[in-house]
Amino acid sequence: MRKRELSILLTAILVGVLIIMQGKSFTSLDQVTNREARTDIFREIQILKNTNDNLNDEVKDLEDKLGKMSGQEAGLQGIASDISKYKLASGQLPVSGPGISFIINGDVSAIWLTDSVNELFAAGAEAVSLNNIRITDQTSGFDTIPNGQIMLNSVILKSPYKIEAIGDKNTLADALSQPQGIIQRLKESVAAVTPELQQKDLIKMDKVI
C-alpha cells in the first residue's frame, strides 16, 4: 500500500512539474513570437520604405533647387520657399489638413502623452498638438509637477487630453489602434480610461504664440 501511495505521489509531482514546464514553454514561445513578430518586421520595413521615399523626394527637390540657383531671381525665390516650408514645420504658421483626433478621457501619467505623440510622429504625422498646444521644437517636455499634474509649456494639462495630428489619417489611425498599439496598451494598463479615436478630413492648428 505504501509503495502504491508513494508511486502515485511521485507521478502526481511529475505531472505537476510537466504542467509547469509546459506553461513556461508556452510563455517563452509567446515572447519569442512577440519580439520577432512578423507584423513588427513588416512594420519596420514599411517605416524604412516610407522614410527612404521621403528622403528621395527631398533629395530630388534639393537637386532641382540647386540646379536653378544660378539665377538671382530663382535663388531668392528658393529662400522664400524655404522660409514658408520651415515656418510650417516650426509652427510659425497656422496649419490645416486631414488627420486624426485622439482623446484620452481619464487621468494618465506623462509617459502616455509622450508615447502617444511619439507614436503619431513615427506614423508620419506632419503636425501634432495636445490640448491645442502645437508640439514643435519650441515646446517643452511633459513635466510632472509634485501634485501629479502634467505641465506642458507652463500650462497645466487636464483630462480629457485631446491629441490631434495632421497626416495620412488611415495610417495614423492604424498606428494607434493596431494590436498592442497605444490604445490597447492604455486600456490594459490604466483603469477607467476611455480613449476615443476619430479620423477627420480637416484639422486646424493655430500657430505657436
Next chain:
Amino acid sequence: MRMADFDLSWKTKLVFVVTGVIIGLLVTTQFRSSIPTSSYLTDELEVQKQLIKSFMDDQALLKSKLVALRQKIDDQQQKLSASTKNTNLEILDGLKKELGLNQEKGPGVEINLNDGAAASKMKGEEVSQFLVNAADLRDVVNLLRTTKPEAIAINGQRVIASSPITSVGNTIMVNNFHLLPPFKITAIGDVDVMSQRLKDKVSLPDINKRVKENRISFSFKELDSLIAPVYNGDFVFKYIAEAAHQ
C-alpha cells in the same frame, strides 16, 4: 478481503492509466511547442533582415546626400544674400537653427545609457528589464526637453520635436535609423538645470529603479564643449498646408 484488493488494484490501475495518458499528452505537446526551426521561416526571416539592411544602407546614403545638398544650397544662399543684401536670409537662418538644421556647439551634458551585463544570460520577458528600451530614451529626451535645451542628439542622430524614437523587435530606431547600445545622449543647454533634473531620482523612476537593481547602467557628465550634428531627416509635407489666419 480479496474483493477489496481487486477494487484497490483496479482503481490504482485506472489512476496510472489516466496519469500516463496525461503525461503522454504533455510530453507530446512539449515537443511540438518547441521554437520553430523550419528552414522556410528562417530563410524568410533572413530575407527580411537583408531587406532591412538594404533599406538602412540606402537611408544612410540618402541622409548624407541630403546634408551635403543642404550645405551647398546654404553656401549659395549666403553668396546670393551678400550680393543682393537680402534680409530674408536672417529669417531663414533662425528657422534652420530652430529646426535642427544647423550644427550646434556648446556646454551641456553627455548621458550614457547601456544594457545590463547580465542581459545576455536572461530569457523571455525578463530580458527587456536588462536592455535599454526606446521608452527609456524617450523619457530621457522628454526630461531634457523640460529644460529647454538648444540641441539633443542620440548616437549622432539629432533629435528634433518630430523625431520618432521607437523600437521594432529588439531594435531601437531614432529618426527611423537603427541605433545600437551603448547610447550616448548629448544635450546642449543650461548645464546646471539639466544636471539638477538628471540627479533628481523622481525624474526618471523606471530607469533609476533598474539602475539600482544593476539591470542597466546610466551615468552623465557635464562638459564644456559638445557638438550636436545637423538633423539629417526630411521635411516633406504632403498633408499640411497653411491655414487661413483666424
